Amino acid sequence: MISWLKKHFIPHQGNDHRPHILRNCNIKNILILVILLEIFTFLIPTFTYINRTGGMAAVISAVLANLTNEERQAQNLQTLAVSPILNKAAEMKATDMATKSYFAHTSPEGKTPWFWLDQVGYKYQYAGENLAINFSDSKDVTNAWMASPTHKANIVKGI
Numbered sequence: 425m426i427s428w429l430k431k432h433f434i435p436h437q438g439n440d441h442r443p444h445i446l447r448n449c450n451i452k453n454i455l456i457l458v459i460l461l462e463i464f465t466f467l468i469p470t471f472t473y474i475n476r477t478g479g480m481a482a483v484i485s486a487v488l489a490n491l492t493n494e495e496r497q498a499q500n501l502q503t504l505a506v507s508p509i510l511n512k513a514a515e516m517k518a519t520d521m522a523t524k525s526y527f528a529h530t531s532p533e534g535k536t537p538w539f540w541l542d543q544v545g546y547k548y549q550y551a552g553e554n555l556a557i558n559f560s561d562s563k564d565v566t567n568a569w570m571a572s573p574t575h576k577a578n579i580v581k582g583i
Contacts, residue, residue, distance in 0.1 A: 483556070483562050485511070487562035487563075488553060489504070491578050495570060495580060509545070509546050512544045513540040513543065516543060516544070517553075527555065529553055535553075537551070537553035553578070554575045556568065
């Protein structure tokens with residue numbers, strides 16, 4: 425094994441001071457191999473992402489609203505309507521989280537979910553915030569929320 429490594433990688437009199445790995449034919453093969461590895465290194469993660477998620481994440485707010493209402497109906501509760509005002513508050517909160525690189529109910533500055541509701545002038549008697557990250561399907565998000573007592577309470581709190 426040592427003699428093979430020496431022959432292929434170390435210049436010496438036995439290989440005319442030209443390691444076999446650096447000979448013309450081998451250099452071309454190595455170059456082709458490196459190019460192929462670079463191509464596959466770039467393409468495989470792309471294909472893996474497309475195959476795993478079907479091309480794009482399928483977490484859709486309208487679907488989340490429908491699934492939430494299904495859970496409420498199962499509890500004999502009134503369904504909820506999508507609110508443009510709440511959507512604006514959620515958009516502002518999401519922008520803040522993305523801009524400041526955090527994922528939490530309370531911002532690094534101490535802003536709670538209620539701050540965002542106040543910013544858009546939303547009046548409420550009861551409010552809750554359910555967040556989700558690293559999901560690729562709306563049903564999976566809803567299942568996770570329903571498996572969490574506090575998130576479930578936000579969904580099935582009677583009005």
